[in-house]
Amino acid sequence: MSAMLQQTELIFEFASDRVNNGLQLDEHLASPAVIVEQIPHSHLLSYSGLACEQTHTDNHLLTTVEGSESGDEETMETLVAAETLLNMDSPDSLSLDQQHYTQLGDVITLPVTHQLTVSVEGIVGALGQPQWVTLQRETVAEQPKKRVKKSKRPESPTPDIIFKRGKYSKGNTMYLWQFLIELLQDRQACPRYIKWTNRHAGIFKLVNSKAVARLWGKHKNKPDMNYETMGRALRYYYQRGILNKVEGQRLVYQFASLPKDIVFISDDEDQEDQANHEDNDEEGVPDDPEESPPSSDQSLDDLGSYEHSFPPPPPSSRPGYQRSRQTSSSPATAQRRQPSPKSNSRSPAPSPAQCKTVIRPPGGSLIQQQHLPIVSAEMLRTLQNVQSLQPGHHGSVFRTAQLLGSLCERQAASGGQTTSQ
DNA sequence: CTTCGGAATG
């Protein structure tokens, strides 16, 4: 009983959480969250849908604009205008926590989040830890009651995500990798600007690096952000074991370790393209132009509200991660960093690996704008996904082999390994 | 154009 409950709660929870970073959409989500408490899923969704309608407009706009803009800068004007609008009504991903929540009714939202968080977190006992890390820490050993040290990393990047009102603290303290993950879960960006090329392996491609960079810049309020700059940040991730580069393919990177519970949007089982064909990444998705020259972007409005949150520790199945925590918490599984001047032995940053990001299913998510939300199925799926996610730990640096390995692992794991559960 | 790191800076 409690188990079920928790899951449900979680889901809701992240719905609200997600809001925070919602690039463009957020408010709607918040509302739902509130409702959640009182109502069961279906209702929740319905509500969300309603909420969505409002913002829907913006989203639409955004989408359109971005789509056209993505290809070239010529559309700058349009883009700018769009952005402006966006900003006006929805501060993209930035500070939704405070403002939005407040406006909407933080009272409600906050409580909900808080509660959930507490429940989940409480178990884990992670006080200042980022959601993702939370699990890991616990598993690892975490020196449980050692919050004595808390002072150590009080301000950590995503420390208070949970307890605080939302996830990322007020400003938008989302790391780039987090942002990317979110994007990958965002219907608006996912297939179009960024997409999984092999979800199991954590490999993704920045189709339209420019657009992604722009979004990132928007998020950080750095108008001048560009792929080159963002790329540098990305490169730093290699050393930190957060990302790896998939060589051969151009804008393709791989999460060294990816969250156990990411829910992938779009595609159902995905077309894992291993690395056989080097460059055929698109297929599977029927209609995305991606980088197609023609500017006719059909972008409809999928809008994407991505929700993400941390998963609760499944009650019945506690994730006993098998993660080798050799170096304490190194996410990257002790990957060797070539230079590694300093020995590792510390990985403060929340690595994606441990994080549990749960996303919402696709479908309609809350932002269905026009259509009414229906989500029973989705809910189920989400749950299932959450439970059945696999370990995909370590993604090493190198592609093909790794990929295959991952696949194998996955399969094997599903067969009997267990790890995750 | 993309990719890679070093270096300085916030």
Place this chain on the structure above:
DNA sequence: ACATTCCGAA
């Protein structure tokens, strides 16, 4: 710590 900027070099 985590980027952002700038930069010379593949």
